[in-house]
Amino acid sequence: MSLRSTKNRLELGFVSQQSAANWAGFEPEIFFRCFFLPRFLKQQLQRVKNRRLETMGSTAANGAVDKGVDFANYFCTYGFLYHQKDMLCDRIRMDAYYNAVFENQHHFKGKAVLDVGTGSGILAIWSAQAGARKVYAVEATKMAEHARELIKANKLQDVIEVIEGSMEDVTLPEKVDVIISEWMGYFLLRESMLDSVLCARDRWLKPNGVMYPSHARMWMAPLRSGLVDQKMGDYKRAIEDWYGFVNETKTYYGVDMGVLTNPYTAEQQKFYLQTSMWNNLHPNQIIGEHVIVKEIDCLTATIDDIRIVEASISSSITQEIARLSGFGGWFDVHFRGSDKNPAKKEIELTTAPSEDSGTHWGQQVFLLHPSSNVKRGDKLMFQFSMSRSRENHRLMEVDLSCEIKQKSGESLPPFKKKFYIE
Ligand SMILES: C[S@@+](CC[C@H](N)C(=O)[O-])C[C@H]1O[C@@H](n2cnc3c(N)ncnc32)[C@H](O)[C@@H]1O
Numbered sequence: 001m002s003l004r005s006t007k008n009r010l011e012l013g014f015v016s017q018q019s020a021a022n023w024a025g026f027e028p029e030i031f032f033r034c035f036f037l038p039r040f041l042k043q044q045l046q047r048v049k050n051r052r053l054e055t056m057g058s059t060a061a062n063g064a065v066d067k068g069v070d071f072a073n074y075f076c077t078y079g080f081l082y083h084q085k086d087m088l089c090d091r092i093r094m095d096a097y098y099n100a101v102f103e104n105q106h107h108f109k110g111k112a113v114l115d116v117g118t119g120s121g122i123l124a125i126w127s128a129q130a131g132a133r134k135v136y137a138v139e140a141t142k143m144a145e146h147a148r149e150l151i152k153a154n155k156l157q158d159v160i161e162v163i164e165g166s167m168e169d170v171t172l173p174e175k176v177d178v179i180i181s182e183w184m185g186y187f188l189l190r191e192s193m194l195d196s197v198l199c200a201r202d203r204w205l206k207p208n209g210v211m212y213p214s215h216a217r218m219w220m221a222p223l224r225s226g227l228v229d230q231k232m233g234d235y236k237r238a239i240e241d242w243y244g245f246v247n248e249t250k251t252y253y254g255v256d257m258g259v260l261t262n263p264y265t266a267e268q269q270k271f272y273l274q275t276s277m278w279n280n281l282h283p284n285q286i287i288g289e290h291v292i293v294k295e296i297d298c299l300t301a302t303i304d305d306i307r308i309v310e311a312s313i314s315s316s317i318t319q320e321i322a323r324l325s326g327f328g329g330w331f332d333v334h335f336r337g338s339d340k341n342p343a344k345k346e347i348e349l350t351t352a353p354s355e356d357s358g359t360h361w362g363q364q365v366f367l368l369h370p371s372s373n374v375k376r377g378d379k380l381m382f383q384f385s386m387s388r389s390r391e392n393h394r395l396m397e398v399d400l401s402c403e404i405k406q407k408s409g410e411s412l413p414p415f416k417k418k419f420y421i422e
Helices: 018-025 026-032 038-050 067-078 082-086 091-102 122-129 143-153 193-203 227-253 258-274 303-307
Strands: 112-116 135-140 160-164 176-181 205-212 215-223 277-279 292-299 307-314 321-337 342-350 363-375 381-390 396-405 410-422
Touching: 018 307, 067 082, 082 143, 082 342, 091 122, 091 205, 091 321, 091 342, 112 122, 112 193, 122 135, 122 160, 122 176, 143 160, 176 193, 193 205, 193 303, 215 307, 227 258, 227 277, 227 321, 227 363, 258 410, 292 303, 292 307, 363 396, 363 410
Parallel strands: 112 135, 112 176, 135 160, 176 205
Antiparallel strands: 215 292, 215 321, 277 363, 307 381, 321 342, 321 363, 381 396, 396 410
């Protein structure tokens, strides 16, 4: 299965205010425009196709999460088998979890395990096959019913108990020795599912219990990419098209839309130039040192530790001469147990750029306009801050500023930019 088709783990569940509005007004508008703005139509369709992973707000003005909206936008996608299958087809992800469990059976034999967000039930099944005495498999969506069926078909119903419900609301009959979960979103923290895992840990993990995965890291690196020109071209065409639309609406319908030019421009700028992009980067696109932005110990981290990620980091350009088009962000997680209860074999799951393989997470690309010419030895010093979107706690906003000090001692103009991970 191609990466393009596996990357859409949340596609259906996320419909942004912007795209919801597009959809809502789509048909009449399309028919209206068909007659005299075919280019507009083509562009709209392309844009709807491109707009993945978008969401309506799920966070109320007071910061509380609206559970109903969250379910409609986030969880509902996970209720589809095709979507679970996409994740089950990600060989790197599957091999990492499989090896983590079966190379470390001492953590599972005779133990109580909690699988947070069991989905199809795969991690619960492996835990049981590795010898767990009891597995509690919690799933918020109706996928719980499929998981139950699958577990029965694999004759593990006496070991695994599927509980349909939100992890935060579920009560277990005992504390557990292991918490296993696949909670990672784009650039690690998008989706904010780690919150649910930490909440489960605080309530249900025994004092010497272990987390699967046990550690996680976010990485960033400077990159070169043709996308920087492509996106700028797309943006310019969208604005040109707007001016055509304003003229034609005035000519044919006597209404001057010009007053909306500024908000339209801002909206398009956000979409084309400030929204990070899913990409499957080739390692040779990385033009400098990759650096750690955040390290998380899943046994000790608190929700406050991950609500905002802030880092001052520096990286050096390693390519002779390159065009700095932006930054790539990715993550890895490790299964190494705990100090008191270590893994026999540590397993890593990485989503770093790779020549011959990739995961459905790919990498997030943050593009810079304009790009800069850099040389080997130039130093980049950047301030990174990532926080949750006010409208939807599962989406992220990134503030990135960077100073570039050339090897010669001169500085290039610094930049400061806001990005959205949607
Ligand atoms: C990324 S999928 C992983 C599914 C499965 N564990 C696997 O590895 O293939 C995450 C699953 O967790 C579920 N989930 C997310 N947050 C949850 C919560 N707070 N309570 C229960 N289930 C949750 C989602 O519905 C989804 O099925």
